[in-house]
Amino acid sequence: MTKRILIADDDDDSLIGLSNLLNGMGYEVALAANGSQAVDVAQQFAPEVVILDLxxxxxxxxxxxxALRTLPNGRSLLIVALTGWGQPQHHEMTQDAGFDVHLVKPVSADQLGFILSMTQP
Structure with missing residues (x-):
């Protein structure tokens, strides 16, 4: 079974680039342009992983x-922050909001592959 990943980012270049990378790694990918759209898409797409810009x-x-944590499968999601915000207070903010991982852009394919390998397919 292919792992489903939802990516939400308001930067089209980041969104398309990451989507192409993950598709190339064999993942099924859905896209959202903002957080509200990400929650809507997650309800239909049922991803195992959500990668969010902040x-x-x-x-x-x-x-x-x-909001994603309140969905029926929300507790089982791997939620990853992928952002330009890398200061210690930003890590605290993502932890408090329910993120599992905080990555700072740019992220390498190896780093992303390792994080994604930690979830069940």
């Missing part, structure tokens, strides 16, 4: 992570 319009990544 600084998005309408609903930021922190708010989206909290």
């Amino acid at each position: 600084g998005m319009p309408q609903m930021n990544g922190l708010e989206a992570a909290r």
Whole structure:
């Protein structure tokens, strides 16, 4: 079974680049342009992993992570912050919002592959 990954980022280049990388690694990918859309897509797509940018319009990544955790499968999701925000307070903010992992852009394919290997297919 192919692992389903939802990516939410308001930067089209980041979204497409990461989508292409993950598709190339054999994952099934769904995309969202903001946090609100990510929550909607997650309800239909049922991902195992959600990768969220933090600084998005309408609903930021922190708010989206909290909302995703309330979904029926929300506790089992691996929620990854992939952001330019790398200061210690940002790590605390993502931990408090329910993220499992905090990665700072740019992320390597090896680093991402390792994080994704920690979840069940």
